[in-house]
Amino acid sequence: MNLDKILYCFDSDTYMLFEIKLKLDNETDKSKLYHWLLYDKNSYIIKKLDFISMSEKERVFTQGILKFDDIYATLFLDNEELKFNTLPNSDELNNIFINILAKILKKISL
Numbered sequence: 441m442n443l444d445k446i447l448y449c450f451d452s453d454t455y456m457l458f459e460i461k462l463k464l465d466n467e468t469d470k471s472k473l474y475h476w477l478l479y480d481k482n483s484y485i486i487k488k489l490d491f492i493s494m495s496e497k498e499r500v501f502t503q504g505i506l507k508f509d510d511i512y513a514t515l516f517l518d519n520e521e522l523k524f525n526t527l528p529n530s531d532e533l534n535n536i537f538i539n540i541l542a543k544i545l546k547k548i549s550l
Contacts, residue, residue: 443542446534447474450513450524454481457506457515457524459499460541476501477541478515 444463450456456479467473476489476499490502499506504517513524527533 443538446537446541447529448508449527449529449533449537450508450515451527452522452524455479455522455524456481457513457522458537458541476506478517 442463444461446458446460448457448459450458458477458479460475460477462473462475464473471491474491476491478487478489479485480487487503489504492500492502494500497508504515506513506515508514508524508526511526513526515522515524
């Protein structure tokens with residue numbers, strides 16, 4: 441599995457939330473190319489969120505709704521409300537997180 445880039449990254453004390461794009465040759469199915477991953481920093485568990493729809497600053501998943509802007513994000517997940525800081529999308533951060541996520545993703549299957 442080749443990680444192409446991180447499109448969005450949100451951070452809190454206990455979680456990180458990523459939208460990633462995979463590099464898959466000749467693949468056009470967006471559900472296979474784009475994934476939302478919730479990483480629990482305490483348990484080291486990654487949970488894949490099942491994407492349903494989107495608007496400019498909102499994403500809807502079967503598990504809940506993400507609302508975000510350039511500074512903050514809130515994930516309404518089951519009975520929880522998780523608050524995040526929106527991390528800037530820079531090449532430097534993207535490369536750091538790609539390396540970290542690539543190691544983690546080798547252990548799971550999307």
